[in-house]
Amino acid sequence: MTLPALGWQGLVVLATFGISLLIATYCTYAERVIAAFLQDRVGPDRAGPFGLLQPLADAVKLFTKEEFFPAGANRALFVFGPCLAMITALMSSAVIPFGNFLKFGDTEIHLQGIEINVGMLYVFGIVSLGVYGIMIGGWASNNKFSLLGAIRAASQNISYELAMGLALIAVLMMSGTLSLREITLQQTHVGGGWHIGDIFTWNVFKQPLGFVIFIVCAFAETNRTPFDLPECETELIGGYHTEYSSMKMGLYLFAEYVNVFVATAVMSVLYFGGFNYPFQYEFLDFLTNKTSLSADWAHNIFVLMGVVAMFAKIFTGIFFFMWVRWTLPRFRYDQLMRLGWTILIPLAIFNILLTGGLITFGVIQ
Amino acid sequence: MESLSKRAKVLEKKPMTLAERAYLPAIFQGLSITMQHFFRAATKKQVTIRYPEETRPFSPVFRGLHVLKRDEAGRERCTACGLCAVACPAEAITMVAGERKKGEENLYREEKYAVSYEINMLRCIFCGLCEEACPKAAVYLQADKMAPPRFERDEFIYGKDRLVEPVTPDNRSKRGIQLTPEQADKLRASMA
Numbered sequence: 036m037t038l039p040a041l042g043w044q045g046l047v048v049l050a051t052f053g054i055s056l057l058i059a060t061y062c063t064y065a066e067r068v069i070a071a072f073l074q075d076r077v078g079p080d081r082a083g084p085f086g087l088l089q090p091l092a093d094a095v096k097l098f099t100k101e102e103f104f105p106a107g108a109n110r111a112l113f114v115f116g117p118c119l120a121m122i123t124a125l126m127s128s129a130v131i132p133f134g135n136f137l138k139f140g141d142t143e144i145h146l147q148g149i150e151i152n153v154g155m156l157y158v159f160g161i162v163s164l165g166v167y168g169i170m171i172g173g174w175a176s177n178n179k180f181s182l183l184g185a186i187r188a189a190s191q192n193i194s195y196e197l198a199m200g201l202a203l204i205a206v207l208m209m210s211g212t213l214s215l216r217e218i219t220l221q222q223t224h225v226g227g228g229w230h231i232g233d234i235f236t237w238n239v240f241k242q243p244l245g246f247v248i249f250i251v252c253a254f255a256e257t258n259r260t261p262f263d264l265p266e267c268e269t270e271l272i273g274g275y276h277t278e279y280s281s282m283k284m285g286l287y288l289f290a291e292y293v294n295v296f297v298a299t300a301v302m303s304v305l306y307f308g309g310f311n312y313p314f315q316y317e318f319l320d321f322l323t324n325k326t327s328l329s330a331d332w333a334h335n336i337f338v339l340m341g342v343v344a345m346f347a348k349i350f351t352g353i354f355f356f357m358w359v360r361w362t363l364p365r366f367r368y369d370q371l372m373r374l375g376w377t378i379l380i381p382l383a384i385f386n387i388l389l390t391g392g393l394i395t396f397g398v399i400q
Numbered sequence: 401m402e403s404l405s406k407r408a409k410v411l412e413k414k415p416m417t418l419a420e421r422a423y424l425p426a427i428f429q430g431l432s433i434t435m436q437h438f439f440r441a442a443t444k445k446q447v448t449i450r451y452p453e454e455t456r457p458f459s460p461v462f463r464g465l466h467v468l469k470r471d472e473a474g475r476e477r478c479t480a481c482g483l484c485a486v487a488c489p490a491e492a493i494t495m496v497a498g499e500r501k502k503g504e505e506n507l508y509r510e511e512k513y514a515v516s517y518e519i520n521m522l523r524c525i526f527c528g529l530c531e532e533a534c535p536k537a538a539v540y541l542q543a544d545k546m547a548p549p550r551f552e553r554d555e556f557i558y559g560k561d562r563l564v565e566p567v568t569p570d571n572r573s574k575r576g577i578q579l580t581p582e583q584a585d586k587l588r589a590s591m592a
Binding site: 069074247361363 | 424427430431433434435437438440446447448450
């Protein structure tokens with residue numbers, strides 16, 4: 036890789052970082068507004084037009100609040116916990132392809148932080164590291180409720196990671212690669228001529244059962260309702276972040292939203308065709324042949340539309356996460372474990388067998 | 401046993417069907433309900449009253465902040481007879497009476513008037529007994545004003561400066577205790 040190309044790639048990495056933070060920031064606002072609308076309320080509308088500056092007001096509030104350390108807490112780990120949660124949350128968005136590549140003459144800029152051929156494995160590794168942030172924070176608080184929340188988080192993540200991985204294997208059996216970019220490109224319809232969009236080449240139509248398992252596990256992995264037992268207010272006060280105040284608390288809440296963003300991004304890559312969008316090749320054809328744009332610019336506009344499509348999918352996913360949160364009540368702990376171990380894992384294994392059979396008999400590739 | 405309301409439903413405890421055990425149909429039902437609420441919030445008029453900009457309409461018989469009325473000529477009606485203070489169950493009213501001097505006939509209606517008249521709004525229970533006790537129709541509880549919140553306790557002791565209504569009729573409370581004919585009709589209709 037040449038030096039300028041490296042510079043461009045650095046910019047893409049920075050942009051990914053910034054976008055993750057920005058989306059997480061506005062998730063806090065969106066969550067409140069969506070919650071309010073679902074409950075026939077108004078939601079925050081005081082700070083700025085439609086309350087759009089609410090996240091800023093929250094940040095000011097969190098930064099200026101008292102930093103509180105409980106007596107008997109392990110101070111170093113108490114600070115390290117939220118940092119780790121935030122770092123791991125931000126790291127996983129690095130491998131997500133937000134678009135294909137932009138072309139300026141000979142320079143190609145891939146709209147992806149780092150392209151590695153084990154992208155999916157990387158995301159899984161980082162996400163499972165994320166539970167350490169919760170675990171360490173909960174333990175360091177020297178509080179029974181925090182510890183209970185942390186233990187719940189750990190056991191929940193282990194149980195659901197299993198089913199999630201098994202659901203994913205079925206996708207990988209079809210794609211034959213772990214690279215997120217490759218998986219996305221495989222969901223492109225390559226045939227010429229007119230076809231009903233590209234949506235039926237998306238994995239969600241080939242792996243409906245796997246998708247349902249994956250999304251249920253994604254809810255559990257990000258600790259969102261109906262699986263938010265680690266922070267379960269009714270039983271555990273605040274769960275693992277009971278003792279946290281000020282921006283350390285903010286980091287935990289923020290990390291959750293970054294995780295939601297990453298989870299929906301991974302989901303749209305794996306199951307909804309990533310940056311592919313319906314009628315994309317007709318659009319490219321139109322841009323190159325019917326307009327006076329140069330070939331590079333026609334390609335770039337086509338790719339940027341893909342970025343828009345990718346983010347549309349992500350935002351729809353985030354909305355769905357919030358919609359579910361304000362609809363479903365929380366599971367009981369034994370129900371959570373039973374769902375994970377006795378229903379989702381057998382279903383995921385069945386899905387693998389089914390996929391294997393269908394591949395063997397050549398129904399799908 | 402005979403059901404009193406005739407609305408009791410007999411429930412049979414039977415094992416759940418597959419669809420119920422799968423849980424997903426119920427989830428989608430729930431999601432559709434919340435989505436209806438989402439669009440209702442976006443389209444229909446919301447029930448929320450955004451307080452500082454909007455206020456909830458008061459009832460015409462609401463008993464709010466007191467006012468010491470003036471008569472048609474703009475003279476204070478209160479003669480400091482003390483009946484309101486006696487009637488007050490919370491002992492919120494105190495007053496000092498004084499004699500009207502020559503040349504003050506345009507200020508006070510009777511020969512005796514209240515030099516000071518104080519109501520402690522923290523003690524007052526807004527029962528309206530002072531209003532009923534007043535023989536001169538001087539003290540009223542306004543239907544459209546409330547004692548606003550303050551930081552200091554002594555600011556809740558309202559003296560004559562804040563109780564006597566302004567001299568110019570335009571500045572007076574728009575909705576006094578006297579009901580307009582429409583308000584009276586509305587009230588009668590709502591009580592019927």
